[in-house]
Structures are given as structure tokens and as C-alpha cells.
Amino acid sequence: MTSLFRLARRLAALPLAFALTAGALAQGYPNRPIKIxxxxxxxxxxxxxxRYFAAKLSAALHEGVVVENRPGAFGNIGTAYAARATPDGYTLIMGASGTHxxxxxxxxxIGFDAEKDFDPIVATAFIPMVISVHPSLGVQTLPELIKLARSRPDKVDVALPSVTAQLVLEMIRRQNVPLFSIKYKGSGEAMTALLGNQVPVLIDTVxxxxxxxxxxxxxxxxxxxxxxxxxxxxxxxxxxxxxFSVVAxxxxxxxxxxxVEVRERLATEMRKILALPETAKALHELGFEPAPPxxxxxxVAWLRSERQTNAEIIRSAGMKAD
Structure with a gap:
């Protein structure tokens, strides 16, 4: 009975010990560089x-905050990597509408569960897309592009560097607009193709x-x-x-x-950064709109709604992953 009693006491103490450890971690956090x-x-x-937020967060936390690019598979590779990282606050991810x-x-x-594998900290920015063309195409407005595409079926290609860009294209195509997709690994490649007039139209973020x-x-x-x-x-x-409205x-x-204490510390500092007038100005100049607090x-509720809404649009548009 005595040994059983001692075992029970040890088991009962585990949650308290874990809480104390987590609390101590939060108090000393961060004490080494953070990776996003x-x-x-x-x-x-x-x-x-x-990169803008990393610099601001580094100054606020008095610790290095570095950015690590892990591209591939339209964001699935890097997101799966982050999902498997040690949950200690030193590896974070800037989630996106495409990945999550x-x-x-x-x-x-996709190698991860967008809801179960992550805890959100703060929404940072909304990212409008823009439809752009090479000047040689000779159109000045979206109605002119639509008219041109309808007059030249199977002829007007569009560079797409992301799944959000693909969603925009699919929603336009549903209006009897025969535009055709050329997919690229990222914005740099897609823009190079447009500037070189290899593709006459580009859909990407502002x-x-x-x-x-x-x-x-x-x-x-x-x-x-x-x-x-x-x-x-x-x-x-x-x-x-x-x-029509599609915003990443x-x-x-x-x-x-x-x-939780670590996430709350990060959320507090990020909310302060987002509330700065200079942050709103910087985001506008970069082509973003600040996310509401x-x-x-x-x-959590908003992210769940976004997943549900996007899933419905994707199914109705008949979008397929290549």
C-alpha cells in the first residue's frame, strides 16, 4: 500500500511539475535566437x-529572430517541417492562407494537419492579389482582358506562383473567360516570365x-x-x-x-508591433492591409471559418492539385 501511495503521489505531482517547468521556460524566454x-x-x-516583423520582434524581445525559407510543394514542405518542430517557442511559422x-x-x-498541428499567435496581414499584364498585350483594364481572352480562346496564358493565384484564376474562368494557367515555383520565376513576355498575364500578390x-x-x-x-x-x-473578393x-x-505563456508573450509583443502607426504605413507601402486585432x-474561429470557406470554393471551382 505504501509503494502504491507513493506512486500515486508522484503521478499527481506530474501536472504541477510540468506547469512549473512551462512557467520557468516562459519567464526565461527567449534566451536564444528564434526561427520563423x-x-x-x-x-x-x-x-x-x-522579414519586417522579424526585425521588429527581435528588437522587442532583445533576442535574434531569423527567417528561414523552406519552399516546395506550394508550401507543404516547410509547413510540415514546422509542424514537427519542438514546441518550445524557438521555431515558429508564418502561416498563410495557401498552406493553412x-x-x-x-x-x-500534405504532411500536417492545419488545425491540430498548430496554435495561432496573431493574424498579421491581409494580402490582396493583383492581375497584371505585359504592356505588349495592349489592354488597359480587366474588361479589355476578358474581351481579348474571349476573342482568342486557348491563346491567353496566365502565370501563377501560388494556390491563391490559382483560386483567383478559377473564379474568373467560371465567368466564361478562357484563360489558361502556367504554374511557377514562386513569385520571382513568375515575374521573370511576365517581364520576358513569355507569359502575357500574371496573378500574384500586390x-x-x-x-x-x-x-x-x-x-x-x-x-x-x-x-x-x-x-x-x-x-x-x-x-x-x-x-468578387479573394484576399490571402x-x-x-x-x-x-x-x-501558453510563451505564445502569450509573443502575441503581446506582436500586437504592440501591429498597433504602431509605422507598421500600418510599412504594410501599406509593401502592398498589404493590416489584419484586424x-x-x-x-x-481560432476565424481560421476554422477560412478553412471551411476555401474548401467549399475549391470544391465548387473543381480545382485540382498538380
Missing amino acids: VIAYPPGQSTDIAT AMNPALYDN AASRAQFGRIKPLAVTSAKAMTALPEIRPVAEQGLEG WNALMAPRGTP MDYAQL
Whole structure:
């Protein structure tokens, strides 16, 4: 009986010991560099925004915050890597609508569970897409592109560097617009193809496209309303496709099991960064819209809704993973 009693006491003490260990970890956190995984190549919109936040977070935490690109399989490789990382707050991932809301509906085996393998920390930015063309195509508006595509079936190709870009294309094609996809590994490759006039049309984020607006012609943004920083580029919804809205997003996440205290510390610092006027200005200049503030419960519910909504759109559009 005595040995059983001692065993019971030891087992009962385990949750308390774990809580004390987690608390101690949070108090000393961070004491070495933090890594934020990006599941896309350098130059992609997620990469651009994450580097801004990494610099700000490093200053706030008085510790190094580095960015590590792990691209491949439309974000699945890097996201699976982050899902398997030790949940101690030293490996995070900048989740994206592609990896955490669209890929689960596109692929049978993506190597991770978008809901069960991650704990969200904070939504950082909404990322409108932009439809751009090479100047030699000779169109100035989205209706002109649609008219051209209908007059030249099977002739107008579109460069796509992401699954969100593919979703935009599929939704436009459903309006009897015969545009055809050419898929690329990332924004850099897709933009090179457009600039070289190998492909006449590109759908990508504003963030990844904006630097080339002097050499390419932006026709429309995919947000419901015009962007704060680019009011002259009219939304798709105002150019004949009423109700059209597709906006990508980013959210900082941690592997499931990361101590609550650590996640709360990160969330607190990130909310302070997001509340800075200079952050809103920087995001607008980069081609983003700041995400609205959400507490943990709201963030979890919003992410679940995004997964469900995107899955329904993907199924109805008949999108397939290549």
C-alpha cells in the first residue's frame, strides 16, 4: 500500500511539475535566437512581410529572430517541417492562407494537419492579389482582358506562383473567360516570365508585384475595395465581376504544444508591433492591409471559418492539385 501511495503521489505531482517547468521556460524566454519558418521562396509576399516583423520582434524581445525559407510543394514542405518542430517557442511559422486554408482541401496528404498541428499567435496581414499584364498585350483594364481572352480562346496564358493565384484564376474562368494557367515555383520565376513576355498575364500578390508596376500594367486588385495605398487600381468587383473578393493572409503560428505563456508573450509583443502607426504605413507601402486585432478564441474561429470557406470554393471551382 505504501509503494502504491507513493506512486500515486508522484503521478499527481506530474501536472504541477510540468506547469512549473512551462512557467520557468516562459519567464526565461527567449534566451536564444528564434526561427520563423517561411514555406515559400524569398520574394514571395509572406517572405516580404515576415522579414519586417522579424526585425521588429527581435528588437522587442532583445533576442535574434531569423527567417528561414523552406519552399516546395506550394508550401507543404516547410509547413510540415514546422509542424514537427519542438514546441518550445524557438521555431515558429508564418502561416498563410495557401498552406493553412487551401492546401488541406487540395491535397490528400500534405504532411500536417492545419488545425491540430498548430496554435495561432496573431493574424498579421491581409494580402490582396493583383492581375497584371505585359504592356505588349495592349489592354488597359480587366474588361479589355476578358474581351481579348474571349476573342482568342486557348491563346491567353496566365502565370501563377501560388494556390491563391490559382483560386483567383478559377473564379474568373467560371465567368466564361478562357484563360489558361502556367504554374511557377514562386513569385520571382513568375515575374521573370511576365517581364520576358513569355507569359502575357500574371496573378500574384500586390506585395510581390508592386516593384515592377513601372514595367508591367496592373489591371485590378482582388480585394472587395480598393487598397489604401493604391486607390487608382480598381477592384475586380468594380470591373464587371460583382461580389468578387479573394484576399490571402498571414498569421504567426507555433507548433501545437508550445507553452501558453510563451505564445502569450509573443502575441503581446506582436500586437504592440501591429498597433504602431509605422507598421500600418510599412504594410501599406509593401502592398498589404493590416489584419484586424483578434483574441485567441476569435483567431481560432476565424481560421476554422477560412478553412471551411476555401474548401467549399475549391470544391465548387473543381480545382485540382498538380
